[in-house]
Amino acid sequence: MSRRTFGKVIGAAGTGALAGGVLAGAPALAAQTPATPTPAAPALAAPAWRVTGTTVAALKPFDDTMRSFMQARNISAGQLAVSYQGRLVLARGYTYSDDPALTVQPTSLFRLASISKSVTAAAVARLAQDGVLSLGTPVTSLLNLVPPAGQQLDPRMSNVTLWRLLQHTGGWDQDLSRDPMFMDRTISRALGTPLELHFTDVVRYMSGRPLDFAPGSRVAYCNYGYGLAKQVIEAKSGLTYASYVQQRLFAPLGITRMKPAWSISPLAGEVPYRSQYTGTTVLNDSGATVPGPYGTFSMRLLEGIGRWAGSAVDLVRWASAFDAAGPVLNSTSINRIFATPELGVNPNGWYYGLGWRVRPVNTGTGRNTWHTGSLPGTYTLLARSASGLSFAVLFNQRDDPSGLSYSSIDPELFSAAGRVTSWPSHNLYPNYF
Numbered sequence: 001m002s003r004r005t006f007g008k009v010i011g012a013a014g015t016g017a018l019a020g021g022v023l024a025g026a027p028a029l030a031a032q033t034p035a036t037p038t039p040a041a042p043a044l045a046a047p048a049w050r051v052t053g054t055t056v057a058a059l060k061p062f063d064d065t066m067r068s069f070m071q072a073r074n075i076s077a078g079q080l081a082v083s084y085q086g087r088l089v090l091a092r093g094y095t096y097s098d099d100p101a102l103t104v105q106p107t108s109l110f111r112l113a114s115i116s117k118s119v120t121a122a123a124v125a126r127l128a129q130d131g132v133l134s135l136g137t138p139v140t141s142l143l144n145l146v147p148p149a150g151q152q153l154d155p156r157m158s159n160v161t162l163w164r165l166l167q168h169t170g171g172w173d174q175d176l177s178r179d180p181m182f183m184d185r186t187i188s189r190a191l192g193t194p195l196e197l198h199f200t201d202v203v204r205y206m207s208g209r210p211l212d213f214a215p216g217s218r219v220a221y222c223n224y225g226y227g228l229a230k231q232v233i234e235a236k237s238g239l240t241y242a243s244y245v246q247q248r249l250f251a252p253l254g255i256t257r258m259k260p261a262w263s264i265s266p267l268a269g270e271v272p273y274r275s276q277y278t279g280t281t282v283l284n285d286s287g288a289t290v291p292g293p294y295g296t297f298s299m300r301l302l303e304g305i306g307r308w309a310g311s312a313v314d315l316v317r318w319a320s321a322f323d324a325a326g327p328v329l330n331s332t333s334i335n336r337i338f339a340t341p342e343l344g345v346n347p348n349g350w351y352y353g354l355g356w357r358v359r360p361v362n363t364g365t366g367r368n369t370w371h372t373g374s375l376p377g378t379y380t381l382l383a384r385s386a387s388g389l390s391f392a393v394l395f396n397q398r399d400d401p402s403g404l405s406y407s408s409i410d411p412e413l414f415s416a417a418g419r420v421t422s423w424p425s426h427n428l429y430p431n432y433f
Helices: 003-014 026-032 057-073 113-129 155-159 162-166 184-191 199-207 223-237 241-253 312-322 331-337 409-418
Strands: 048-052 077-084 087-097 278-280 289-291 308-310 357-361 366-375 378-384 389-395
Touching (some): 057 077, 057 087, 057 409, 077 312, 087 312, 113 162, 113 223, 113 241, 113 308, 113 312, 113 366, 113 378, 162 223, 184 199, 199 223, 223 241, 241 312, 308 312, 312 378, 378 409, 389 409
Antiparallel strands (some): 077 087, 077 389, 357 366, 366 378, 378 389
16 A cells, blocks of 8 residues: 555545535634634744653654644644554654643643544444344334424434444534534524533434435535434433543453543543634533634533543543454444445545545555544544554644645655555554553
């Protein structure tokens, strides 16, 4: 698998090329977050570059790439983990800051944004694996969807199966009717419900709105569908979403750091987030102006969609669950997750599976899979290649005055991999799990 081939594939996700859809939150958040940069702060001391984690001389191209990328965009916190042939070969925390109190460790926590969708989809697949539900079941048979008084549930909802929820063919198009996960004030006014909303408020509001297209007729990236999937997980497992995931999916892999994030209160070991933009809070009705990452959207609403926080080492460990049958997923579940959908294969061959973007390679005998995440204060990428190279890269911002692309990190890291002349034989997993 050449760097160029896979770099082009992974780059498609970074530029939001999913047909009919967008990366999580990008356009809708722009409507709530005024495009007015925060006034510049007084000049501070020059940022210092600091790196934590085990130095691996053979993998210096990765360190060099992260340094040049972060310094060009003035990113204060970054993290990278790389696995090769099932071994964790690199785990690094990167800091570029004038704040001596900020030092990113390989285990520091970052908001993961839409990479969380791979977790939600796997949880649904695991319930199907255990015989608790069928992926072909309509969501209306699993949830009681009650619209506001005087409104009707779209009759086409009976055709929205779990397959369609998770493959973004359920019938909602954020480009046409906006993303309800970022319509807090609109929903609050419509329902007469105070801020901060609960996801049940979003479900009630959406249950009274018509679908944008017939389920199964086209693809449109949809955060709301993954929120409904989260509701199904809770209804069928009898546990909270987070408890089910931590017990059934994370615990068998030794993953203990990943937790749901909050809009304001940081988790222990969580990095701070940065954005040049501000907006009006959706966490209460005060109308206060707040920094973009801290209240212009509700992390509580994003459970099942983009709420998990974790580290890069946690993510490559999570990605390993999809390499072969194991304690989390059997081969049938893995094949379902990466199965070709009923529609939506793009001209260059990639498609959206269950929580992953997928491209068959090597004449269909292998596959490259990936997902990005994007929120104010967050840019993330998790990638798996057919050649056995996987990596997770996390940043604590997605915008800065330079105007430089953040999605370019994918081809730059694959270029770094191409400059590795000898892959180390060590395995750092025991250091972290």
